[in-house]
Amino acid sequence: MAMTGVLRPGYIQIRVLDREAALKHYVDILGLSVVSSEEDGRIYLKAWDEFDRHSIILRPTDNAGFDVIGFKVDSDASLVEFERRIKDYGYKVDHVAAGEQPGVGRRIAVQVASGHRIELFAEMEGSETAPPVYNPDIWRDVPHGMGAIRFDHALLYGPNVDEVLDFFTKVLDFSLTEKVELPDGLLAIWLTCSTKAHDIAFVKHPEPGKFHHVSFFLEDWNAVGHAADLITRFNVSLDIGPTRHGITRGQTIYFFDPSGNRCETYCGGTTYYPDQPVRVWDDKELGKGIFYYERALNDRFLTVLT
């Protein structure tokens, strides 16, 4: 199957409490670069291996957490088609004019049943520091900090995970790769629009619109170890790791930005193809599913959110 429709996560906008502290975290520690700072306060950043203008947007305000995640689709015709399908599903579609984010074309937005705003866009300006493509060196500028390769996925917490699953699979053509089923119902879902183990994930939670983490891709387990070295060297607030997930099999470390938003840097993980069955976890081995080495449920990891 060729990849059509929704291609990948394009951007995520995160609220931060302290502009300077956030920049130190996302630029010096994670290794992103600032693309622009705009008059409305938002700061646009990107990782070194991304071709589009930006992927991470920080919005300084007095309340940390998640604003929006935007997925890139393959064409404007797909935007038209997804708008029709979203409306047919019974959800309202919001329109954002081209240029509301610098360099980004028109966007459509929907609030899903977990309370999160999901946007789709087809056009974004290319980056001035995009990776080379002609006899390309491995990178243009030497990666710094943790050397985050790309914005990879996000995990969101909110209610109505069954409906979120139904919407993402029926309307946006995502596939369910892995899930946690408890005796009282569906707890968590991992969804992909590509061949990755997940492009977005949701965990059931009573309060809508909550943010668990934004994840950045690293090259290998050594890079995860290097991230751990930086976390301790610069006294970054550590959550857990380096470790591995049973779910997705990703090798990972979790830490918090200076506003309490959780970040992940990870590598590895399963590859998805549409002919594969869904991997299922239940309460008997959930500890191993979440952290394969610790094999125990972790209060802070599962319940601390912004």
Next chain:
Amino acid sequence: MHVIRIEGESEIEFRCREDESILSAQERLGIRAIRVGCRSGGCGACRVQVTAGQHASGPISRAFVDAEEQSQGFSLACRLYPRSNLSLKAAPKIKAPSLPAPTDRPTRDDEHITT
């Protein structure tokens, strides 16, 4: 160094520098009187109420402590720096987590090789 007194069923005292948050001092000393979350003012896990003493604060999410609550001594311990001896008590706004209880026996595809 100032003495921090955590009120509660079993009262705890520890010492904290002016440049160290109360939550950080507690963690460094291996004390678990206040719940540790993000340590960055964003998640609300370490919400406390100061009942006596002077302190300075850093940036915190208003979702957990609004301006009026802050004037009543509420804050997040991860962003609370002592300026005198302090008394405080845990004042969580979000309920303690309830994690799914594990059941007795693993089930997997290869169940026959589990011991």
